[in-house]
Amino acid sequence: MVKSSTLILLLSCSFFFVKSQPLFSTNKYPLVDFRPPMDIKPPALSGSFGEIRGNHFHSGIDYRTNQKEGYPVYAIADGYVSRIKIENSGFGLALYLNHPNGFTSVYGHLQRFNPKITQQVEQLQYKKKSFQLDEFPLPTQIPVRKGDLIAYSGNRGSSGGPHLHFEIRDTKSEATVNPQLFGLEIADNIPPVIYSMYVYRLNNQPFNEFTPKQYYQVTGAGGKYRLQSVNTLHIGGEFGLGITVTDKHNGASGTNGVYAIQLEVDGKIVYTSALERFKFENSKAVNSHIDYPAYITTKRSIQKSFVDPGNPLQIYYNLVNNGRITFTDQATHDVKYTVTDSKGNESTLQFKVLSDPKAVIPTKELPAGLLFPYNQLNEFNNDGVKVSIPQGALYNDLNFVYATKPQPATNAFSVIHEVHNKLTPLHTALDLWIKADSSLTPYLDKALIVNTNRVSQGGSFENGYVKTKLRNFGSFFIAIDTLAPTIVPINISQGKSMKGISKMSFKIRDNLSGLKSFNGYIDGKWVLMEFDAKTSTLWHTFDYRTAAGKHTATIVAIDMKNNSKTMNIDFYR
Numbered sequence: 001m002v003k004s005s006t007l008i009l010l011l012s013c014s015f016f017f018v019k020s021q022p023l024f025s026t027n028k029y030p031l032v033d034f035r036p037p038m039d040i041k042p043p044a045l046s047g048s049f050g051e052i053r054g055n056h057f058h059s060g061i062d063y064r065t066n067q068k069e070g071y072p073v074y075a076i077a078d079g080y081v082s083r084i085k086i087e088n089s090g091f092g093l094a095l096y097l098n099h100p101n102g103f104t105s106v107y108g109h110l111q112r113f114n115p116k117i118t119q120q121v122e123q124l125q126y127k128k129k130s131f132q133l134d135e136f137p138l139p140t141q142i143p144v145r146k147g148d149l150i151a152y153s154g155n156r157g158s159s160g161g162p163h164l165h166f167e168i169r170d171t172k173s174e175a176t177v178n179p180q181l182f183g184l185e186i187a188d189n190i191p192p193v194i195y196s197m198y199v200y201r202l203n204n205q206p207f208n209e210f211t212p213k214q215y216y217q218v219t220g221a222g223g224k225y226r227l228q229s230v231n232t233l234h235i236g237g238e239f240g241l242g243i244t245v246t247d248k249h250n251g252a253s254g255t256n257g258v259y260a261i262q263l264e265v266d267g268k269i270v271y272t273s274a275l276e277r278f279k280f281e282n283s284k285a286v287n288s289h290i291d292y293p294a295y296i297t298t299k300r301s302i303q304k305s306f307v308d309p310g311n312p313l314q315i316y317y318n319l320v321n322n323g324r325i326t327f328t329d330q331a332t333h334d335v336k337y338t339v340t341d342s343k344g345n346e347s348t349l350q351f352k353v354l355s356d357p358k359a360v361i362p363t364k365e366l367p368a369g370l371l372f373p374y375n376q377l378n379e380f381n382n383d384g385v386k387v388s389i390p391q392g393a394l395y396n397d398l399n400f401v402y403a404t405k406p407q408p409a410t411n412a413f414s415v416i417h418e419v420h421n422k423l424t425p426l427h428t429a430l431d432l433w434i435k436a437d438s439s440l441t442p443y444l445d446k447a448l449i450v451n452t453n454r455v456s457q458g459g460s461f462e463n464g465y466v467k468t469k470l471r472n473f474g475s476f477f478i479a480i481d482t483l484a485p486t487i488v489p490i491n492i493s494q495g496k497s498m499k500g501i502s503k504m505s506f507k508i509r510d511n512l513s514g515l516k517s518f519n520g521y522i523d524g525k526w527v528l529m530e531f532d533a534k535t536s537t538l539w540h541t542f543d544y545r546t547a548a549g550k551h552t553a554t555i556v557a558i559d560m561k562n563n564s565k566t567m568n569i570d571f572y573r
Contacts, residue, residue, distance in 0.1 A: 050275025051257030060167035092157025111154025240306035287425035327355030
């Protein structure tokens with residue numbers, strides 16, 4: 001509880017600057033060890049570190065590449081290639097370099113590696129007969145010097161357009177660190193923009209979708225902001241605040257996230273969040289950092305200035321009562337937000353709060369449910385379903401609600417089980433068992449769980465139930481997948497001459513459970529097939545292995561329920 005006469009800073013911290021970039025921790029970072037990973041001038045970002053994304057914080061910075069692929073990517077310092085990762089989604093093609101100063105640089109969404117690395121990667125792919133790789137070379141295998149060409153920028157994996165995703169990680173802890181803390185310059189004298197502010201009437205209750213909140217439009221520019229329609233807020237009872245903000249830098253900037261948000265009451269700091277670094281296992285806690293119900297219903301990212309008790313993020317400093325505030329003196333208090341970007345540019349929002357016991361807004365009565373404490377294992381069982389929520393999965397105590405709806409008319413082998421609702425986030429997965437009806441018996445190996453949008457949640461049959469792990473609450477039922485993937489040729493057909501054509505391409509898709517594997521063969525011998533999940537495109541680039549003459553291409557695709565599709569096409573080179 002924060003009282004006007006006893007507002008105390010419970011946790012002091014050092015606040016100092018690294019080349020105009022504010023740090024709230026005692027960590028220190030080298031400022032001259034690293035060069036930029038690209039030579040595009042001036043450098044511009046389409047995504048900033050810690051930017052709020054769906055279910056995660058952005059783990060690096062995204063360098064713009066003028067909507068083109070193929071720009072040279074360089075080693076930022078001496079070191080060695082410590083990891084080579086190739087995957088259908090995610091970073092697509094990625095390189096990891098370890099450096100002597102204790103940090104690792106990461107380069108994602110690459111178009112291709114340099115010739116030396118490409119040759120070694122291709123040898124591994126043919127040896128393992130797999131497009132996807134996750135290799136950890138020895139320190140002596142692929143050494144690099146600062147400024148060496150290591151790859152070319154691209155758009156592979158889960159990229160939304162051509163760019164270079166770049167990270168710096170602490171090699172020992174594997175935490176990802178804001179690259180702009182290492183002296184990598186991005187021209188920026190533009191302060192963040194503050195759009196709106198919210199008051200949450202917490203009333204000593206856990207935060208959830210029923211927490212009353214009030215919206216206030218913000219006006220201003222040039223780093224100075226105020227509430228548009230009122231300067232003094234009348235508030236009674238315990239409350240918390242939230243804010244919507246963005247940032248830009250000079251030049252061709254995207255609309256990016258901010259670095260730090262600080263809240264003061266009567267000159268005392270009660271909350272600071274600073275996106276200096278975070279661990280990947282905690283990244284999903286972005287859903288606790290923001291007003292998750294608002295994000296799900298409106299896609300608006302409101303950053304709360306109070307911390308849920310089950311939030312594991314270590315980005316918070318100066319917390320007093322976890323940012324929850326209560327005034328009891330019926331006096332007027334000064335409140336100030338300071339929002340900072342990674343270059344140290346700041347914007348402020350100031351207003352007053354009058355402690356008014358008549359201004360209490362009560363929390364609505366919750367629907368009938370079960371109390372699930374956030375800090376323990378919670379289970380729910382009945383004749384048709386079992387739910388197990390592990391400790392650490394909840395950010396707040398939960399009023400758990402369960403219901404059923406009738407079984408859908410098609411491809412359904414259970415009723416719909418409403419496992420709480422989609423407005424409450426989970427940090428880790430829960431276990432769900434749904435009891436199957438007798439009509440599932442002929443299809444036990446094809447069973448899985450889907451949500452009401454018929455999106456697969458995975459799963460397998462076990463002891464009368466179909467079991468899976470859920471990353472989100474929602475409504476689910478049992479379905480089956482008996483259909484094989486589809487393979488559609490793009491530029492190749494039966495008997496076609498492929499002379500002078502560099503590659504053969506296909507579209508490959510699955511209707512429900514998702515692709516498990518794909519393989520290509522020419523004349524019965526495995527060949528490397530590359531895959532782009534964004535476009536569902538599968539291709540093989542011809543090389544010396546396919547000589548002039550007649551050949552038979554074979555494509556085999558298997559989904560997660562082992563439904564298989566094989567296509568054979570004769571062609572000429």
